[in-house]
Amino acid sequence: MVKFSLYQLVWMFFVYAFMGWCAEVAFAGLRHGKFVNRGFLNGPICPIYGFGLVAVIYLLIDLKDNLLVLFLGSAVVTTVMEYITGWVLEKLFHAKWWDYTHNRFNIHGYVCLEFSLIWGFAATFIVRIIHPMVMNLINGIPHQLGTVLAYVMLGLTAVDLGATVAAICNMQKKLRLITAAAREIHEISDIIGENVSHAAINVRRRTDEARELYGALIDMGAAHRAQEKELMEKNREEERELFERIRETERDRRDAHTAAVRADMREKARAFRDNLRKKSFTYRRISRAFPDLGLDNDETDNKEKQ
Numbered sequence: 001m002v003k004f005s006l007y008q009l010v011w012m013f014f015v016y017a018f019m020g021w022c023a024e025v026a027f028a029g030l031r032h033g034k035f036v037n038r039g040f041l042n043g044p045i046c047p048i049y050g051f052g053l054v055a056v057i058y059l060l061i062d063l064k065d066n067l068l069v070l071f072l073g074s075a076v077v078t079t080v081m082e083y084i085t086g087w088v089l090e091k092l093f094h095a096k097w098w099d100y101t102h103n104r105f106n107i108h109g110y111v112c113l114e115f116s117l118i119w120g121f122a123a124t125f126i127v128r129i130i131h132p133m134v135m136n137l138i139n140g141i142p143h144q145l146g147t148v149l150a151y152v153m154l155g156l157t158a159v160d161l162g163a164t165v166a167a168i169c170n171m172q173k174k175l176r177l178i179t180a181a182a183r184e185i186h187e188i189s190d191i192i193g194e195n196v197s198h199a200a201i202n203v204r205r206r207t208d209e210a211r212e213l214y215g216a217l218i219d220m221g222a223a224h225r226a227q228e229k230e231l232m233e234k235n236r237e238e239e240r241e242l243f244e245r246i247r248e249t250e251r252d253r254r255d256a257h258t259a260a261v262r263a264d265m266r267e268k269a270r271a272f273r274d275n276l277r278k279k280s281f282t283y284r285r286i287s288r289a290f291p292d293l294g295l296d297n298d299e300t301d302n303k304e305k306q
Helices: 006-032 047-063 067-093 113-140 143-168 172-278 280-289 297-305
Strands: none
Touching: 006 047, 006 113, 006 143, 006 172, 047 067, 047 113, 067 113, 143 172
16 A cells, blocks of 8 residues: 655645645636635635545555546545535534535535536546646655745644634634734735636637637638639630630631632632633633633534534
8 A cells, every 4th residue: 555654645735725726716717707716715725625635545546547446436535525524614614615405416415426426537537647746746845845835834724724713703803913814825815816717717718719710710711712713613714705706716717718719719710711712722722621620611612613
């Protein structure tokens, strides 16, 4: 069984409590569109996340290679932790800090099946993926410095817890110094939380803008392709019409040239016959020898008979 030192457990608690607080702030920012400090304490931590994940890791780290058992065990451990925390807070402060009464398959409003499954998946992911990186981070802190920081964070958390309990129980007057310290911690918490919340909101806004821009680009590309296709078809039609006009013009020109050549040939043939008629003997001889010349043979024969 994997063992952890008290030093490592304390650091694991604060790291996962801070990560859980960031997740709550980001979720609230996306849901409400503004920063909401969802922590029980004034500082930027959610202790239930710290205790829950430390319990899951401590009890189930040896089962990390069996996903089904790790998931079921994580769901059970986180559900038990959430139920106990909700019950204790209600008994101490006579108010429910969260209520799943309207969710299906809930138990006294403290837990419900939907969130138990979500915690199971989240804890499984953290044990398999996130926890090794967290341990590398913790082990990378010089031990002496890490010990001092752990004591400081424990002290601030104790002060914050005292101020929170005092505020809830209307004991602020007796604990002014603690409340002032808690207010400063809360201001720091708000600064960090606003950055986390604004970052989540900006990511969603930019994602929506990018999606809209991508859709506009797709529509523009489709319209451009349609216009290009229409223009190409129009150009082809104009080219065909131009080719037909050129071909008709060329055909008319050839016909006119042929007609002119034929007319010229007929004129030359007529001149040739006229010239031959002036010389009757030669005309008759050539007319008989070359009848295809189109000479008037009948007229020549008649003259000879006379």
